[in-house]
Amino acid sequence: MPELPEVEITKRKLGPLLIGKRILPARNAAHSAAGGNLGRKILGVERLGKAILIRLSGGKILAFHQRMSGKILVAEKDFDSKHVRFKYKLSSGKNLIFHDVRKFGVRWYGTAKKVLSDPYFLRLGLDPLEIDFKKFKELLGKLKGGIKAALLRQDILAGVGNIIADESLWKAKIHPQKRIENFSEADFKNLFAALRFILEKSIKLGGSTMRDWYHPDNTKGGYFAQRLIYGRANEKCKKCGKIIIRMKAAGRGTFICTKCQPFKQE
Ligand SMILES: [Zn+2]
Numbered sequence: 028m029p030e031l032p033e034v035e036i037t038k039r040k041l042g043p044l045l046i047g048k049r050i051l052p053a054r055n056a057a058h059s060a061a062g063g064n065l066g067r068k069i070l071g072v073e074r075l076g077k078a079i080l081i082r083l084s085g086g087k088i089l090a091f092h093q094r095m096s097g098k099i100l101v102a103e104k105d106f107d108s109k110h111v112r113f114k115y116k117l118s119s120g121k122n123l124i125f126h127d128v129r130k131f132g133v134r135w136y137g138t139a140k141k142v143l144s145d146p147y148f149l150r151l152g153l154d155p156l157e158i159d160f161k162k163f164k165e166l167l168g169k170l171k172g173g174i175k176a177a178l179l180r181q182d183i184l185a186g187v188g189n190i191i192a193d194e195s196l197w198k199a200k201i202h203p204q205k206r207i208e209n210f211s212e213a214d215f216k217n218l219f220a221a222l223r224f225i226l227e228k229s230i231k232l233g234g235s236t237m238r239d240w241y242h243p244d245n246t247k248g249g250y251f252a253q254r255l256i257y258g259r260a261n262e263k264c265k266k267c268g269k270i271i272i273r274m275k276a277a278g279r280g281t282f283i284c285t286k287c288q289p290f291k292q293e
Contacts, residue, residue: 031186032229038074044101049118076185088142090135096239097132152183175203176277195222197256202290203276
């Protein structure tokens with residue numbers, strides 16, 4: 028599932044392909060899913076949590092959440108696939124496409140007020156790239172229980188998913204089930220630094236393409252090949268050489284090194 032880095036890449040690549048172009052009137056039923064945004068000019072592309080917001084003339088927003096398997100492409104006119112859920116003709120001669128194999132993706136369209144009052148946006152926490160250490164500690168420090176579950180809460184930090192959580196916890200040498208109430212100042216500091224490092228590195232490498240997600244120009248992200256621990260069960264830990272294990276934490280498949288991330292009941 029696309030996480031913060033993948034949605035950030037989507038935003039950065041969509042911008043130059045869309046801003047200043049128009050969405051043209053639709054001719055057939057499949058295209059008319061575009062609804063009332065026909066003929067509108069594209070003014071900007073933003074990211075909020077894991078959602079992409081396309082700001083249109085007339086105060087309208089077209090937004091997408093890629094969820095499990097969605098991807099947003101700017102493709103040639105003749106691009107076709109049975110997994111195309113929404114297709115918009117652009118004045119550039121290309122098409123803006125929402126491609127979604129598993130159909131869990133979400134599209135919103137309407138006035139900015141209407142779209143942003145959807146519960147998804149109302150409940151979003153803060154962006155981990157936009158907060159400082161003090162805010163990070165304040166947000167997490169008020170919670171109790173295992174740290175991985177807290178990192179995955181979109182109403183606390185928006186955009187962190189399973190890959191970023193595992194990578195950051197390993198880098199910070201913190202067990203995913205370590206309880207926040209037992210965190211030292213050093214734990215908060217190490218985790219904040221690790222989270223920022225992983226997010227920035229992943230964005231720099233173009234995010235993670237595991238299966239379905241690709242960049243809007245249909246190229247792949249390079250982070251997955253260089254990931255530190257996620258999905259590496261039975262391989263050696265890059266820090267200490269111990270074999271990485273897969274466990275369950277926060278209800279999710281979780282990868283840890285038991286030597287670098289020891290679990291002490293405190
Ligand atoms: Zn290790």
